[in-house]
Amino acid sequence: MNCKNKRTLFATLACVVGLICLQSAAAQSAAPLTSKELVTLVYQLPKHPELRDELVADIRKRGISFPLTDGMRSLVATKSGNDSLLRRTLEEAERRRVNPTVSTLPPEAEANELLERARAATLAAADAMPDFIVKQLIKRSRAYGNTNNWQPQDNLTIAVAYRANAGEQYKVLAVNGVPRAQETTQKRDYSKDVDPGTTSSGVEYISAVADVFKTQSDTKFKLVDTDLIQGRHTLVFEYEVSRDLSQLTLRAGEAEPAVVGSRGRIWIDRELNRVLRFEQIATEVPPDYPIRAASTLIDYEWIAISENKFLLPTHSEILLTNVGRGVTVQSRNEIRFRGYQKFGAELKVIDEIDEKDFPPEKPEKP
Template sequence: MGRLARCASLWAAAAVLGAQAPDGPDALLERIQRKMAQNLNRLPDYVCLQTVERSRRQSPAGSYQPLDTLRVEVGLVGNRELYSWPDSSGFEDKELAEMIGRGVVGTGHFALLAKHVFLSRVAEFTWKGEDLLNGRAAVRFDYQVPRNLSSYRIRVPPNEAVVGFHGSVWVAPDTLDLVRLEVRSNEIPEPLGMAEAVSIMDYARAPIGNSDFLLPQASELRLVTLSGEENRNRGEFTGCRQYRSESSLSFDEPSAQTGKPPGAPTLPPGSEIELSLDQEIDPEAAALGDSVRAVLARPLRQGQQVIAPEGAAVLGRVVRVEKQVLPFPHYIVALQFHTLDLGASQSRFLATMEDAGPAPGLIRQKKRLDPTFTRRRSARMDILVNEQQPGQGVIHWDARQQRIRRGLKMRWRVDPGR
């Protein structure tokens, strides 16, 4: 029955192709490229929420182990892919990798790779015939872009290189809409330490403004190292909307104190801020980019003057979530607070956490050295030392305690010169 259904689907695709492409694959390809160009050229500036699940496996035979989840706003604005945190008032004036700070990230999935393949006219296409994709009839073309015509760049700091790439496109035979774009590169310069890079983007129509457009719905990035380790990012795009001219296209730094509205206080560099977490944080479910709220645990003073009362809201975000299994299961959660919200005014700042707690589950510092061997126990050395990152607060949390509780006390210091 499955074979009969597959044959029927392929026959349906062939029938549509016969009606649409009397001049053969070349004419079909021309129509596909023309339709894709119309879609890409008509796209207004728009923004989506991108959620990415990052995982890793040590070899092709192993299973992927989850690392963390990332949530960012991604926008196509003026033919540029721009990124911001979901709670930010403007796009970051920095690369996504610099913004995230650690782990594998990929860009170009939003629009730029599709524009490179379909608009640059440097890809050489080869007809591959009818195919099935996720159980639906599709037509497939393979393509290749040589290195000398490519602008596809792979960066593994401190090295980067422009690489050639190849792949496939799958198109719905009835509408000629792009369904999937696959991009592969396996001729990567050795200094990058990568054997292969694979990006897959799935497309569907979605409303933007008063019209509908072909937009990426999901993406997957796989990077395979020369040693066989494989990193995988699986993402989805949701909540897509038009980026209107009245939107704020500012490039905000968390440390910026310029442009404050009248009455907004300036947090003196070096001043101490005592905060109380105003919500629970579940490290198992938290994602990079999630909003976090705290309140001032005591008034903030400049000299004898109170510039912010106890209970004033302080806004921030999660910037790191890692689960560790040694020396025992625990989470590393990093927070970044950036805005003092007084209701009528807001002040931006950058601060570094100096201490937290006490609280059940908070690991402040642990050192254990026990070199004794017995028949039942091997020698063990546990070392867990809290780290301090400028502009962040790094919390080590015992996984057995699950949630970081509301009310956690934290002591921060405003960074000098901020």
């Protein structure tokens, strides 16, 4: 065999070996994650938190090959800082492992049909909101720097009167369980009636979700996962709205309001076509604005008012990061909505904020 033929043979063998290696690597990357692989990846998170998104994408793509034990849940929570996105992705991967039919992503066309039904249902609901009153139980806390080392600030009890043609009116009922004077009036902004800190804006009820679905927002949606919310099977979509088309506005003290972009996720009930959970994260925030980061997470449930049921918020969490005079301060509002009633009823301080209204502290990344 001459040198030329030998070189050709070696080149052919090298190509074959390379192809086999590539096929083996591809097969391995497509196979479900093993517990050993997951543990290896999770141990990298404390030093490299930016790897979380890659890990989430890998779990969604490959799934898991092992039962998700309490020990594994605890390890993931510890190494990820109790990251909610990673936790929910793992739980759904476990449901998909046990019952692939229920938790399999639908074809793109089917997902888009659900998205359009949810758009129509949400915009219709926004135009048919009932007039109601509700009590907000707000637990405010703050942390310095970017530590997430939350320290209690205060507990507020706020009466909210909502009318479709007038928006929200707020009245401070109590601070730290101490009732406020009866002459306290309702107003659109109660921030001056309490110590400085984050206050509610009213977007929780439906307006923020509706804005995302409006055609003028030109929202970009992407199906990413399935999930179980309140026992309901949902599809999870990521979304993004550019700043120039956004309705999201940040307000910080005496500073001028700033319009920002947004991104986040929505969880849509596969049968009822409604959003059961909504996440909104501010993007394109002006670099010199006092608020540097802002996010909201809202859970919705069906509430009966005057013998009719409406999808209304029952819990929300607002996170803000402010910078002033060189000091970074994080603030968190955890809000429980209690006692929805038909508009016109009188809200009284019946049960002030109790620890049963707020679960034990479990620091969780949005």
